[in-house]
Amino acid sequence: LVDDMTTIPPSHRDLLERPLFGHLATIRPDGTAQSNPVWYLWDGTTLRFSFSTKQQKHRNVEANPSVALSIHDPDEPYRYLEIRGVIETVEPDPDGGTFFMELNARYNGPFGKSLYPADGAVYTMRPTATSKQG
Amino acid sequence: LVDDMTTIPPSHRDLLERPLFGHLATIRPDGTAQSNPVWYLWDGTTLRFSFSTKQQKHRNVEANPSVALSIHDPDEPYRYLEIRGVIETVEPDPDGGTFFMELNARYNGPFGKSLYPADGAVYTMRPTATSKQG
Numbered sequence A, B: 001l002v003d004d005m006t007t008i009p010p011s012h013r014d015l016l017e018r019p020l021f022g023h024l025a026t027i028r029p030d031g032t033a034q035s036n037p038v039w040y041l042w043d044g045t046t047l048r049f050s051f052s053t054k055q056q057k058h059r060n061v062e063a064n065p066s067v068a069l070s071i072h073d074p075d076e077p078y079r080y081l082e083i084r085g086v087i088e089t090v091e092p093d094p095d096g097g098t099f100f101m102e103l104n105a106r107y108n109g110p111f112g113k114s115l116y117p118a119d120g121a122v123y124t125m126r127p128t129a130t131s132k133q134g
Helices: A056-063 A098-106 B056-063 B098-106
Strands: A022-027 A033-038 A047-052 A066-073 A076-092 A120-133 B022-027 B033-038 B047-052 B066-073 B076-092 B120-133
Touching: A022 A056, A022 B022, A022 B033, A022 B066, A033 A056, A033 B022, A033 B076, A047 A056, A047 A098, A056 A076, A066 B022, A076 B033, B022 B056, B033 B056, B047 B056, B047 B098, B056 B076
Parallel strands: A033 B066, A066 B033
Antiparallel strands: A022 A033, A022 A066, A047 A120, A066 A076, A076 A120, B022 B033, B022 B066, B047 B120, B066 B076, B076 B120
16 A cells, blocks of 8 residues: 555546546456446545445445546546555444535535435545546 | 347437447456546447557456446436446457547547557457446
8 A cells, every 4th residue: 555645646636626426446246347436535545435235336345345436527538537446444324324415515416314324334445556647 | 148239228328329438447467446438339239449459458358358337427427327248359440540530530539540559459348237327
């Protein structure tokens, strides 16, 4: 693992800060690839996601924590950032959805806390490498 | 492998037909995940991509042909399609970039054929499964 404050290229950090849709590559238990759009929150060190532990993504990262997130700039689509890394922790979302509601607000999402599933969790990804274009 | 005319949900076929940016998950030779934005062309049976054989993506699919493409609708971002499948063939691009120029036209791209690299190739993906939302 590396110091990701030096890993994330400053030229592309805005793609982590803006509420864009990332695409998360995971590896299924049978060793095949999966890709899904995701919400994310960057805190300067790690990326966090909110999934349900009933989703296939959960089974994937439990079997293999390797993931990669790519984000393209909708205003300049040949500009993108890819972050590869590992899911370090899967933890309950405090108070039945506090983190999920933080994401929901960041993305102007349509969800209310009363709909938050009991099986939701916070997935924390530590970056290990990046690539970029544009 | 399955008959993908029945695999691709009709409700989401427009995401393959429109010139959107897909994100392609591949698996690196060391078994870790990678994700990159890509252009694609859907012909009703297979998806085709244009990469350089010098790219990491090439080394990935040579080592493991499993890939997954996800596309979200920029006008309705909770609507998306994921297609999982395998890269069946990697073939030279005819006449030094005919397929690449077809993609470039589809995406209103900025490239001219004179810039097409000698190591470009056409990657053909056969869908085996899909998932969707919205």
